[in-house]
Amino acid sequence: MADTKVLGICGSLRKASINMAALQAAGENAPDGVSLEIADLSGIPIYNDDVYQDGFPAAVETLRAQIREADALLFxxxxxxxxxxxTLKNAIDWVSRPPDHPFTGKPVAILGCSPGTSGTMRAQYHLRQVMIFLDMRPLNKPEVFIAGAGNLFEDGKLTDAATAERLGDLMAALDAWSAQLSK
Ligand SMILES: Cc1cc2nc3c(=O)[nH]c(=O)nc-3n(C[C@H](O)[C@H](O)[C@H](O)COP(=O)(O)O)c2cc1C
Incomplete structure (x- = not known):
């Protein structure tokens, strides 16, 4: 069977981002046959419709192509x-502009980390709402709200085995969801 290519999209640009660290850990704990490439949002300008009228900036073109080529997305x-x-909403807004935005029908999963107690629950439900409008296919379960994340990472690396296992389970579920949708 062909490999499942997942594109990771992270809503934080900072070097020590715990969300980027979790995204990388999701790739490292993915089942065999699932690969993760991570998009770079750092060159995407603030959305301006005047700029859009002259054409997509290069960083947006790249992201749109990466999304189109991926079997599934992981935010x-x-x-x-x-x-x-x-940062994340701005990238989504750019990618969503016509023609033929590449989010349509895409299998997609979400994870999020916060040092607080909610584990990004409220942000994730807002993100799901955006995904529905853009006609993506969000995976319902497992929901991965990584709370108290300050204690789970060290030097930009996930150090908690239980969280690594949850991220592996998420990748396996996304793989199965992607296979189911492509039938
Ligand atoms: C502008 C701003 C607003 C924030 N609001 C929230 C919030 O509503 N809920 C929360 O759990 N953490 C909030 N935080 C804290 C972030 O969860 C924390 O900075 C986290 O490490 C950001 O993710 P990153 O490490 O991937 O950059 C906020 C941080 C910033 C900079």
């Missing part, structure tokens, strides 16, 4: 003020 989102960080 890692921090929670900012009970919602999705602007």
């Amino acid at each position: 890692a989102t921090p929670e900012y003020n009970y919602s999705i960080p602007g």
Whole structure:
């Protein structure tokens, strides 16, 4: 069977991001036959419809192509003020513009880490709402809300075995979901 290619999209740009670390750990704990490439959102400008009228910026073109080529997507989102960080919403807004946005029908899973107690629950439900409008196919379960994340990472690496197992289970579920949708 062909490998499942997953594109990871992280809503934090900072070097020591716990969400990026969790995304990388999801790739490392994925079952055989599932690979994870991680997108780079750092070159995406703030959305401006005047700029869009002249064509997609190069970083947006790249992201749109990566999404199109992926079998499935995995979003890692921090929670900012009970919602999705602007960085992530801005990237989604760019990618969603016509023609033929590549989110349509895409199998997608979500994870999120926060040092607090909610584990990004509120941001993830906002993200799901956006995904529904864009006609993605979000995986319902498992929900991966990684709370108290300050204690689970060291030097940009996940150190908690139980969280690593949850991330592996998420990748396996996304793989199965992607296979089911492609039948
Ligand atoms: C502007 C801003 C708003 C935040 N709002 C929330 C919030 O609503 N809920 C929460 O759990 N953490 C909140 N945080 C804390 C983040 O969860 C924390 O900074 C986290 O480490 C960000 O993810 P990252 O490490 O992947 O960058 C906020 C942080 C920032 C910078």
